[in-house]
Amino acid sequence: MTDYDRSAEAPPAGTRHRVRGPSRPPVDTAPASHGGKRPARWTSASKPELSRKRRVATYAALDLGTNNCRLLIARPTENGFRVLDGFSRIVRLGEGLSQTGRLSEAAMERTVEALKLCAGKLRQHEGIKARIIATEACRSADNSASFLARVKREAGLHFEVVDRKTEAELAVTGCADLIELDAPGAILFDIGGGSSELAWLDFRGGRPRNQGKTSASIRSWHSLPVGVVSIAEKFGGVDVTPEIFEAMVAHVTNELRHFRGREKLREMLATHPVHFLGTSGTVTTLAGLYLGLDRYERSKVDGLWMRAEDIDATMRVLMGMSYERRMGNPCIGRERADLVIPGCAIFEAIRREWPCSRIRVADRGLREGILISMMAADRVWMRGRPGRNRRGGRDAK
Known part of the structure; x- marks a missing residue:
């Protein structure tokens, strides 16, 4: 739950980010075109739709913390991933929480508006696979359940409230290289x-x-x-x-x-x-x-x-x-x-x-950890190069 983070904005055109380390290769953050629409509701770790033509799946990580709302959308490359879009806004969802034990109406309103923008970005990508998590503010607030129900109703997003151990593991995964x-x-x-x-x-x-x-x-x-x-x-x-x-x-x-x-x-x-x-x-x-x-x-x-x-x-x-x-x-x-x-x-x-x-x-963390975990679970880096079939030839067009 990083307190604030400027890297979450959509990368400027031509920006490339090389990740160092043994187990994760370069990450390409050059912009890419978006295609299609999908229904307006997403659940954490929703499955990508299939099509007759082979295509590389698109993944998204949305992290709602006490202070920030952050989204990263990416597509796997040969050994890493390419960032398609990003979003970051300081919403201060947990403002006053340590004193009242509750999320304030103003904080919830700010956050819902930001999440509607995130939902709009997700809607631009057909067949997206997303993991949508909330951390400390939603773990501890007395009224978090009603807030998350409102988010589902108004923004079409269903959040997974992760425990502290999972949060630590995702941060490690995102920064390990x-x-x-x-x-x-x-x-x-x-x-x-x-x-x-x-x-x-x-x-x-x-x-x-x-x-x-x-x-x-x-x-x-x-x-x-x-x-x-x-x-x-x-x-x-x-x-x-x-x-x-x-x-x-x-x-x-x-x-x-x-x-x-x-x-x-x-x-x-x-x-x-x-x-x-x-x-x-x-x-x-x-x-x-x-x-x-x-x-x-x-x-x-x-x-x-x-x-x-x-x-x-x-x-x-x-x-x-x-x-x-x-x-x-x-x-x-x-x-x-x-x-x-x-x-x-x-x-x-x-x-x-x-x-x-x-x-x-490290200017990286939970979102990158979520993306790497999802892609690793799908074994995307063990399928050979994108655009090639298992026998080594090009996919039919």
């Missing part, structure tokens, strides 16, 4: 709006060849009941003094004590170069600030390594910014200005608990 081949283990953290997921992957017994099965290497995972929205509502996110920031960090640190295998992980860190990987708007924002970008550029951020001293320096710069300056910064923006420092507090608590010399930034 950024983990270096020789890493004996990895810690992946995803700072969300209402919760934050941590997963410890142990590769000392071998690493799965298939990226869709990377989650099998999870030795321990934990979902923290804290995210950027809940921390901002508890402590404030507009004017954050050093004292308030330290109180935020202490609050998160207390939650980290419940991480199963915490001491075992410390022992491993003392003897093995465990790989740290962060996927969230907090981490990508820090990367953009560190690079001094005039505007956020995913291609420069995704996969970037940041040293501990660079993270420290960038956090100091951020803490020195007024709320107005944060709003005016192109890598932060008005909608994120009150959330980025609470996100940094969660990040800082993780860094203090398990100190590391560098961290890799």
